[in-house]
Structures are given as structure tokens and as C-alpha cells.
Amino acid sequence: MRISIMGCGYVGLVTGACLAEMGHDVVCTDNDGGKIERLNQGALPIYEPNLGDIVVRNEKAKRLSFTANLGEAVRFGDAIFICVGTPPLQDGDADLSAMDSAARLIAAEARSSKLVIEKSTVPMQTGQKLKRALGIYARNSGCSFSVASNPEFLCEGTAVADFLHPDRIVIGVGDEHTEVQLREIYRPLVEQTIACPIHNGNCPPKPAPRLLVTSINSAELIKHACNSFLAVKISYANLIADICENMGADVDEVVEAMGLDPRIGPHFLRPGLGFGGFCLPKDVQAFIRLGQKASVDVSLLKDAECINKNRIESFLAKARQALWILKDKRIGILGLAFKPGTDDIRFAPATELISRLLQEQAKLQVYDPEAMEKTKVLFPSIRYCDDPHDVADGAEALMIATEWPVFKTLDWRRIERSMSRPLILDGRNLLSGEEMTALGFEYRGVGKPTDESAHAAAHHGQAPSR
Ligand code: UDX
Numbered sequence: 473m474r475i476s477i478m479g480c481g482y483v484g485l486v487t488g489a490c491l492a493e494m495g496h497d498v499v500c501t502d503n504d505g506g507k508i509e510r511l512n513q514g515a516l517p518i519y520e521p522n523l524g525d526i527v528v529r530n531e532k533a534k535r536l537s538f539t540a541n542l543g544e545a546v547r548f549g550d551a552i553f554i555c556v557g558t559p560p561l562q563d564g565d566a567d568l569s570a571m572d573s574a575a576r577l578i579a580a581e582a583r584s585s586k587l588v589i590e591k592s593t594v595p596m597q598t599g600q601k602l603k604r605a606l607g608i609y610a611r612n613s614g615c616s617f618s619v620a621s622n623p624e625f626l627c628e629g630t631a632v633a634d635f636l637h638p639d640r641i642v643i644g645v646g647d648e649h650t651e652v653q654l655r656e657i658y659r660p661l662v663e664q665t666i667a668c669p670i671h672n673g674n675c676p677p678k679p680a681p682r683l684l685v686t687s688i689n690s691a692e693l694i695k696h697a698c699n700s701f702l703a704v705k706i707s708y709a710n711l712i713a714d715i716c717e718n719m720g721a722d723v724d725e726v727v728e729a730m731g732l733d734p735r736i737g738p739h740f741l742r743p744g745l746g747f748g749g750f751c752l753p754k755d756v757q758a759f760i761r762l763g764q765k766a767s768v769d770v771s772l773l774k775d776a777e778c779i780n781k782n783r784i785e786s787f788l789a790k791a792r793q794a795l796w797i798l799k800d801k802r803i804g805i806l807g808l809a810f811k812p813g814t815d816d817i818r819f820a821p822a823t824e825l826i827s828r829l830l831q832e833q834a835k836l837q838v839y840d841p842e843a844m845e846k847t848k849v850l851f852p853s854i855r856y857c858d859d860p861h862d863v864a865d866g867a868e869a870l871m872i873a874t875e876w877p878v879f880k881t882l883d884w885r886r887i888e889r890s891m892s893r894p895l896i897l898d899g900r901n902l903l904s905g906e907e908m909t910a911l912g913f914e915y916r917g918v919g920k921p922t923d924e925s926a927h928a929a930a931h932h933g934q935a936p937s938r
Contacts, residue, residue, distance in 0.1 A: 644691025
């Protein structure tokens with residue numbers, strides 16, 4: 473099928489490249505002409521594993537192209553995926569102005585009837601508004617528009633694999649013809665007929681995804697309901713971590729046992745500095761606003777958000793407890809991206825941590841495998857190290873803010889020697905406390921029993937967990 477992608481951000485690029493990989497003819501556009509120019513020169517604006525390869529291959533195969541000519545892109549596709557940004561407004565509502573501009577553009581430029589698909593994460597009832605807007609803006613064109621919602625469940629760092637091996641595909645439609653078109657688009661995934669480019673024919677065994685056909689409102693709600701549930705789950709794990717830390721238990725032991733219950737499942741129970749990124753925090757906010765508008769009690773979501781906001785403060789409290797005053801203390805930070813496998817620092821816990829440490833006038837030296845260039849724009853005056861070991865040089869504490877697996881295999885003996893005080897504050901429980909202690913570090917993880925909590929537990933007649 474001929475497909476247009478509007479918006480060459482993270483979701484647009486992954487969607488466009490993967491749809492081309494599935495055999496469709498795809499044209500992508502963006503109102504940032506500079507971005508299109510750079511894409512045409514071969515520069516991807518984001519770091520996402522496997523994306524570069526499939527972009528290049530599909531461009532060569534003439535199935536994928538980028539154009540700054542918005543009208544041409546609109547006219548190309550029988551189906552148009554809207555993948556524009558929906559950032560949060562001051563009050564937490566999603567800013568839908570880019571959706572509205574896309575609707576105007578499609579209505580003005582289309583010369584034939586189109587299927588318009590919302591891929592961007594939007595509040596419920598946006599599909600209805602989009603359909604109405606398209607009808608109004610195109611009232612004299614003679615073109616008709618059908619609208620569908622097709623939420624994405626892509627995780628940064630594994631987005632290409634998530635797209636090509638989905639657990640489920642949700643299509644929210646209002647009529648049968650739209651359903652037929654979307655089934656046709658996703659047929660290669662449902663029938664598992666594509667030669668997967670990332671696993672070289674050795675894809676991990678996975679059942680074919682279920683394609684769920686829902687109303688447009690339900691599809692929009694599913695996305696928010698999923699992301700908010702994940703956020704609540706993470707905050708719940710963080711609440712357990714705080715109880716563990718104060719009462720002398722080990723959160724990793726607790727969540728491991730919890731995760732073995734199939735009703736709970738092991739995912740999204742990792743405690744630490746909390747959830748960041750451009751999706752979970754803003755989606756929870758937007759969901760809270762939506763619930764309030766629907767006169768629903770959203771205190772569960774507000775509490776999850778509040779627990780998340782407090783993660784950095786409680787981590788800093790731990791740092792102050794160990795270092796007393798943070799002013800003029802040299803502190804190393806490993807990890808800047810909001811999670812491993814990406815260079816994205818939007819709403820990253822590490823960014824908030826750095827701002828707060830700078831407010832307290834700590835001296836920072838930082839490292840991240842992918843996110844340093846983006847962080848330099850926000851914090852130009854801190855020291856960026858080319859080698860992760862250098863963040864420890866003369867430092868009085870080393871903080872781990874993102875759990876990049878590569879940090880596990882650093883030369884920790886060398887790091888211990890180079891620090892002026894070998895203190896590790898592990899905000900992601902990446903390292904083994906036992907191993908670090910054996911190497912001579914003072915180690916503080918998240919939700920781990922401390923000497924004080926173990927003592928308090930013993931004092932109350934309970935044995936500490938370790
Ligand atoms: C999320 C959703 O998972 C995805 O389905 C949706 O399409 C987009 O939003 P993403 O933003 O890529 O994906 O990140 P995700 O893997 O969900 O992690 C979000 C944040 O939660 C990260 O900061 C991560 O470090 C944190 N996290 C995740 C935890 O703190 N603990 C966990 O157990 C899991």
C-alpha cells in the first residue's frame with residue numbers, strides 16, 4: 473500500500489522504516505525542512521538500534537523516501553499516519569496543535585479520499601475531533617476522510633524489534649472498510665511473513681500477534697491505560713523499595729518473588745530513580761487531566777506521579793547523608809539517557825539530578841555512551857568524560873543514574889583507586905553490593921538494607937534479611 477508518514481520524530485521514523493520493511497511504499501515528511509535535508513544526507517536525528525540499517529536498505533530499494541514537500545507527501549499515500557508530537561502543556565493537557573495543523577494540511581492538499589491514522593499518543597476523543605476537523609477544512613474539496621487510531625507500543629532502544637514483533641496490534645476504527653485497509657497494512661506482521669532484518673532469520677519464537685479491532689475511543693484509551701499502568705507499577709516498586717530500605721529488607725529479593733506470580737509478572741518492577749522519558753511522565757499527566765475532565769477520582773495516578781517526583785529528592789537525601797554538604801564535592805555520574813539503549817534525555821531522571829546537584833554547587837563529571845551531546849546543550853559547563861572510568865577521578869561519590877549494561881564491566885578496581893572517597897550511590901541497582909563492598913567501596917543501592925535499618929529491625933526482634 474502507498475503510505476505517507478507525517479512527522480519524522482522517533483515514532484514517525486520507526487513507523488515509516490518498518491512499514492517500508494514490510495513491503496509498503498512509504499514517503500515521510502516533516503515541517504522541519506532541515507530535518508528532512510539531514511535525513512536525505514543519511515543522518516538520523518535519533519539513536520535507535522537497527523533503525524539506520526533498515527532506513528538505508530529501504531531507501532535503496534526505493535520503498536522509503538523523505539520529502540520536505542508536505543503537499544506531495546499528503547497526495548502520495550492512500551493511508552496517512554500522523555506521527556506528530558503531542559507534548560504536555562503547562563496544565564498537563566496534551567498540546568494537540570500539531571495534530572490540528574496536520575489535519576489542515578491533509579484537507580488542503582489531498583486530491584483523493586484518504587485513510588488518516590493517528591499514531592501519536594492522544595487523549596480520548598481526539599479521533600472524533602480529527603474527523604470533524606478534516607470534514608470542516610476540506611468542505612469544498614470533494615474528498616472524504618476516514619479516521620482510525622492505531623496506538624504504538626514502542627520502547628526506545630528496542631523500537632524496531634517492538635514494531636516488527638509486536639505482542640498485539642490495536643486498530644480503532646469506525647467502519648468496515650477502514651478495518652480492511654488496516655488489516656492489509658499489518659498483514660505481514662500478523663501472518664509473520666516478513667524476513668526480519670534484525671535477527672537474520674533467527675527470530676526468537678513468539679506467537680503471532682493478535683490484531684484487536686476496537687472503537688476509536690477505546691484504542692486511544694488503551695494507550696494511556698497501558699502507559700499509566702506501567703507508571704503505577706514502577707512507583708509501586710519504588711514504594712516497596714523505600715519500605716525495604718527503612719525496615720531492613722532487600723527490594724530485589726522482594727520484587728523477584730512478586731514477579732514470579734503470573735498475575736503480577738516480572739516487568740516494570742525495577743526500583744530506582746523513577747520513570748522518565750517523553751512518554752510515561754507526560755502520558756500519566758495527560759491521563760490525570762482526562763480523568764479529571766471525566767469527573768473520575770484519579771488519586772491513584774497522582775500518587776504514582778508524586779512518588780516518582782520524589783525519587784530524586786530521596787536519592788539526594790542519601791547523598792547528603794553520606795557526604796554531609798554537597799557544595800564543592802566532586803561527584804561522578806554514570807548514565808544520562810532516560811534509560812539504556814537510547815540517547816534520549818527528555819524528562820530523564822539524570823537531568824533532574826544534575827540540575828539539583830548544580831543548585832547545591834557540586835562539581836560534576838559525567839559519562840554516557842550515547843547521550844552526552846544532547847546533555848551538553850543543557851549543561852555546557854560540567855565536565856564530560858570520554859572514558860567512563862574518568863568520572864571517578866578524585867570524586868567523593870559516584871552515582872549511577874542509568875543502568876547501561878556496559879557499566880557493569882568497567883574496571884571497578886581502577887575506579888576504587890582513583891576516587892578520593894570510594895562511595896557508590898547506585899540509583900538503578902545495577903551493581904552487586906557484595907562485589908563492590910569486597911572491592912573496598914561503600915555501596916548504597918536502592919531498597920537495600922542499611923546498617924541502621926538492619927539494626928532497627930534487630931532491635932525490634934526481627935532478623936534483618938541479610
Ligand atoms: C514507554 C512504554 O513502555 C511504551 O510501551 C510506549 O509506547 C512509550 O513509552 P519508553 O518511553 O521507551 O516506552 O520507556 P520505558 O521502557 O517504558 O521506560 C520508561 C522509564 O521507566 C525509564 O526512565 C525507565 O528507566 C523507567 N523504568 C522502567 C523503571 O524505573 N523501572 C522499570 O521497572 C521499568
